[in-house]
Amino acid sequence: NAGVTQTPKFRVLKTGQSMTLLCAQDMNHEYMYWYRQDPGMGLRLIHYSVGEGTTAKGEVPDGYNVSRLKKQNFLLGLESAAPSQTSVYFCASSSTQGLMNTEAFFGQGTRLTVV
Amino acid sequence: KQEVTQIPAALSVPEGENLVLNCSFTDSAIYNLQWFRQDPGKGLTSLLLIQSSQREQTSGRLNASLDKSSGRSTLYIAASQPGDSATYLCAVRGWGNDMRFGAGTRLTVKP
Numbered sequence: 001n002a003g004v005t006q007t008p009k010f011r012v013l014k015t016g017q018s019m020t021l022l023c024a025q026d027m028n029h030e031y032m033y034w035y036r037q038d039p040g041m042g043l044r045l046i047h048y049s050v051g052e053g054t055t056a057k058g059e060v061p062d063g064y065n066v067s068r069l070k071k072q073n074f075l076l077g078l079e080s081a082a083p084s085q086t087s088v089y090f091c092a093s094s095s096t097q098g099l100m101n102t103e104a105f106f107g108q109g110t111r112l113t114v115v
Numbered sequence: 116k117q118e119v120t121q122i123p124a125a126l127s128v129p130e131g132e133n134l135v136l137n138c139s140f141t142d143s144a145i146y147n148l149q150w151f152r153q154d155p156g157k158g159l160t161s162l163l164l165i166q167s168s169q170r171e172q173t174s175g176r177l178n179a180s181l182d183k184s185s186g187r188s189t190l191y192i193a194a195s196q197p198g199d200s201a202t203y204l205c206a207v208r209g210w211g212n213d214m215r216f217g218a219g220t221r222l223t224v225k226p
Contacts, residue, residue: 031212033213033214035216040218041218042119042121042204042216042217042218042219043159043204043206043216044216045213045214045215045216048212048213048214050212056211056213058213059215090158090159092159092214094214102164103149103161103164104149104161104206104208104214105161106151106158106159106160106161107158108157108158109157109158
């Protein structure tokens with residue numbers, strides 16, 4: 001039972017490089033989220049998706065793009081990495097049961113350093 | 116825009132004490148509220164989920180309450196243990212299904 005899997009777990013980028021973080025969930029969840037967590041701060045929402053083919057902006061979307069071409073995958077892209085994007089990135093997913101939202105499950109995080 | 120605040124930012128207690136962590140939010144039109152635990156360098160572990168129609172949820176030594184009208188939730192931990200030391204985060208889900216977090220309370224339980 002994998003749950004939510006993030007790839008890669010660690011990455012070092014040079015300023016200006018691009019990369020894609022992959023989030024995969026095997027629970028058939030409708031909702032998926034990308035967050036970043038910086039030291040001493042809580043999680044800040046970057047983008048989220050309420051279903052396949054949909055995306056929406058969160059609190060800190062600038063510099064990031066996302067895609068949800070398949071229900072089980074949510075990709076986070078950095079087109080031109082900046083040192084300010086050094087952070088730990090978390091992906092989450094959740095579903096609904098009737099009218100009730102269920103709890104969110106998180107991946108183990110991706111530690112990204114931009115030098 | 117939903118703002119989530121957690122007080123205190125850090126808390127240190129001796130083992131065995133009962134304690135309360137607070138979470139407040141500015142927009143009372145929420146779908147649910149979830150409490151998480153995060154150990155250093157690790158991901159988030161779900162503790163309790165309270166739907167907007169519920170007043171409280173309990174799991175073992177943990178009890179979470181929700182007062183939507185006042186925009187507050189509390190997490191009560193009974194008989195604290197050193198293994199409870201972690202950062203506790205609350206997350207509020209709005210009607211648009213975005214989920215916003217507080218900055219967390221860093222708890223230390225001393226033996």
